[in-house]
C-alpha cells in the first residue's frame with residue numbers, strides 16, 4: 507500500500523481540492539473533509555459518513571490525517587494540561603520540508619493548554635512549539651538544553667492547537683502563544699503559514715489579535731513579520747535591561763545588540779500600529795535589581811511597549827533561582843511608578859513542568 511504523502515493539517519482548501527480531484531472525487535469533498543477535521547474533530551476517514559465508501563477508503567490510503575501521537579498527557583492542579591507529542595516523520599521523498607533531523611528515534615515536542623476564567627469571559631490558551639528543541643539556548647530555559655533538532659511544519663504547529671482543543675469540554679481554544687519550544691522567527695515561513703490556518707474560517711477561526719508570536723530577537727525577521735500584515739501580537743523576549751546582562755543569559759545576544767532589536771521593534775510598531783510586549787524573566791540576583799528595573803523602564807517608554815514579568819520557573823540542572831514574591835512586586839512597582847504598563851504573568855502548570863522555560867523535547871523529565 508502506498509504511504510500517504512499529503513498531510514491534512516498542511517493543506518489549505520485549494521490544495522486539498524486539487525488533491526481530491528486528482529483522486530477522482532468531486533471538488534466539494536475538500537470542504538467536507540475540512541469540516542470533519544476542524545469542525546467535528548474527526549480524523550478517521552472511515553468515520554466520515556457523508557462520503558461514499560469508495561472515497562473514504564481512498565482517503566485512508568492517500569491522505570495522512572495526523573503525524574502526531576500523544577505519548578504523555580499530564581494535568582496540573584491549576585487545570586493546565588501538557589502533551590508530549592511524538593512526530594512520525596518517516597516522510598516519503600516527495601513530501602515538503604525535509605528540515606526535521608531525527609537524532610534518536612522520532613522527534614518529540616511539548617505543548618500546553620492553559621485555561622483561565624475571569625468574571626466576564628473564559629479563555630483557553632494553547633502554548634505551542636515551533637521547533638524541535640531550540641537553537642538559541644537561553645541559559646535559564648530547558649527547551650534549548652539539547653540544541654536544535656529541526657523545524658516543525660505549519661501542519662505540525664496547527665495539529666498541536668487542534669489536539670489541545672480536544673482536551674477540554676470547556677470549549678474551543680481562544681488564544682495561541684508561540685512560547686513553547688523553539689524560536690518561531692527562525693522557522694518563519696512555517697510559522698506564518700500556521701498563523702494563517704489558525705485564523706482561517708475553514709480551520710480554527712482564531713482571531714489574529716489573540717495570537718502572540720514571541721521572539722528572542724531576529725531584527726530582519728521582525729521587519730519581515732511587520733510587512734506581512736498579519737494582525738498578530740509581537741512579544742520580544744528581552745529578559746535584560748542592557749547588553750551586558752543580556753549576553754550573560756542569551757547566547758544570541760552576542761550577535762544582536764539591544765539597540766538593533768529595539769530599532770526593529772520600533773519599525774514593527776510604526777508599521778502595524780500594534781503595541782509590542784516585552785517579556786522579562788526575573789532571575790534572582792541576575793536581572794532583578796532596582797537599577798535593572800529603572801533601566802528597563804527607560805527601554806519600555808522609548809518603545810511604547812508594555813512589560814510582562816515572569817518569575818523564573820526552576821529547571822533541574824540549571825543554576826538560577828526564582829526570586830521571592832516581594833522582590834518581584836518591588837520590581838513591578840518601580841516600572842509602574844515610571845509610567846510603564848506592567849503585569850506579573852502567573853506561573854501556570856509548574857507542578858507538571860509546563861510553565862514558561864520548562865518545556866522539553868524528551869520524555870526524561
Ligand code: SF4
Nearest residue numbers: 640643644647650688
Ligand atoms: S527561552 Fe525561548 S528562545 Fe530561549 S532557549 Fe527557551 S525556547 Fe529557545
